[in-house]
Amino acid sequence: MPQLTDKNDEDLMLLTGKGNKKAFEELVKRHTRPLQNYFYRYFRNTEDSKDYAQQVFVQIFQSAKRYRRLSKFTTWMYTVARNIYINEIARRQKVRFSPLEFAENKGTRRNMVEDAVTGKDTAYFVRKTLDALPAEFKEVLVLQVYQDLKCAEIAKLLKIPEGTVWSRLHYGLKLFKKEYEKVTGEHEL
């Protein structure tokens, strides 16, 4: 009898729908790190990322019975994750800032400074650059480069044509390189 670890995500999900908790456990183990990282790329906060990843898994488990093998499991998982992220962003953006308050916003920046001090220079600047990219480019880069999704999946997830995903990936990478050089140039000065 094949082990649970040999099964693919979709089979595990169908088993979960039938009430197999071990199968779901395996799914959680497989996807914890990617999911946590997905949220981390947006919120840059480890604790928050853990909470959101947990929320995604809870939602997936609750709707496991409704899962049909119509799309890849990861597409479905990231759809749930993306909805959580969008809602959270909407909630956070309800807030207006005066320029002064914005200047005081050092929460994210401070983490980066800490990283830079501890010797993670490249990673620090990569993060800084990525966070400064326009949202549509950042999203495709995150999903393709870090989350390892196929471009067809990304298209399905973002509900945009596949061609658009390819062009966003292309120009996103170009833009990233350009901005990165700008940022590191600034730093060296």
Place this chain on the structure above:
Amino acid sequence: MNCKECEILITRKIAGEATPAEEAFLELHLKDCAACRQEYSELAGAKELLLKDSGCQEDAGMVSKVFAGIEREENKFRQGFFPRLALRSLFAVAAVLAVVFGYDAVYSVISVSDYTKILDFAKYSFSGGSEPVVKAALQHQQADELSNNSIDYTAVASLENALYSIDKRDNVRMIAILKDIVRRKSEGSLSGGAAKLFNNVFGSGVVVEAACNNVRRVQDEILTAVECEKTQNYDDAVRIYSGISARQGIDSYTASLSALLAESAKESKLAYQRSANLKGEQKLKALVKSLNYLEVVKTAGKGGAKTRDGRFIVGVSLSKSGYGLESALVFNELKNENEKKKDKKFEAAVKMNLGVAAEKSGVRSVAAGCFNELNSSGITSPVDIRAYGSYVRYVLEPWSRPPNIVNAGSARVQLGGKEMIRVQPHGAKWAVGENFAAVNAWKTYDTFSFDVYNPEKKVLLFDFRVRGLLDSGRGNIFLYTAGVRPGYSSVAIDLRGATSMTGEPYRWDRNVHEWYFTQNKFSVTPAAFYVNNFRLEKSKPSAVLAGATGG
């Protein structure tokens, strides 16, 4: 192949999705085209750079966390489901009775929900929300109309007035109105509906008496506090004012519950006795009535001061009013009783409160015992025992964004070289801070602090309230009365032991929706004050502490 087509292939290759044929084509083109080679190396370099950021650490305990989350959600579902079921069956019974016996039978069944509403009221009295009782009043009024009784509109209006006074926490006015009603009731000049409502809501005068005592005591205390202020003994003044405020809701809550309890038990017994002499339809009605009252007793019993939860509330109230030792004794008793029952959740809550109360009254061995036990079961205690006696705190992470204060009554001003927010008495909420910390952030912190400047020459009292998305605003919001001395001072609000206005531990796991300043009922002439430097703070984590002391 031209360069435009090649561009697509380059992207596909970098995404790792190029087929072997596509790769071969690309290789051929790159050999001849320097521009595309440049493009390729640029994009490949970009991806390589991106991959240098490895992201955050994996949470090893995710599996158990997820299953805990699932269980919590399932519990929520169950809790939501059964009351709905009960309500549905209640309506079904009502419908059947209506067909068979007519309106009276329905009335006696529906009054179960009336009582639930009244109980709700009792629970939240003195902390706002007369709406349920006003609704119940309207239903009784309708009952009067239907049974062709003459309606005593003045009495109903006075009752509503009394309720309004409770809403406003105006005990003196409430007592005046109630006394008038009591007089009219004894003269027999109240209509059926009004009398019934009065009975249901205010019981046999226990509440009135309790409120009278309360007012007397509060008056005494205020006089003492005023004396303290005159002699510039601000610390005592602050303690007295805060004590009064914290105690207020709890006393009346317990009193009104015991009144309801006594009244309902009596009524139930009477109805049951009467049913013995009745037959058929009448007997059934009397029995249903008796059962309804019994239902009230059972429900009220859960909150009465004789029960476990009731005593818990009393303990919290004592602790809040500064009676540390008394509070510790109550919790100690509860802890001993619970050793047989082993209700883990309750145990943790009791230990936490016992620890805090013991700490307050200086019984450190007991406090340390509680916190040690809590720590070993994974619950962070509000006190760091190793640095005992002093609350070692440091700012772990400021707001992810600084709080935005929105209200026409507040403005930014320069004061002593600092930018402060002027909070001025203005409408219901003086100044509203929206929550900028991330979802669930408040639950991970121990204190909420801010700096205040009090320009007056006396102690300034104001209320600070926190509302979660799911809090109804009728008592389960968090209220903290801050008393600040003249000049600059800092206010630190302990979030760990915080209770809602009904005395239950406040649920910080609900997302905080907003927090705001309001007038305190004891501040007769509300004055403007200045605030800044809002911060959520954590106790120092043990690892850092150990490093500090070890070095």
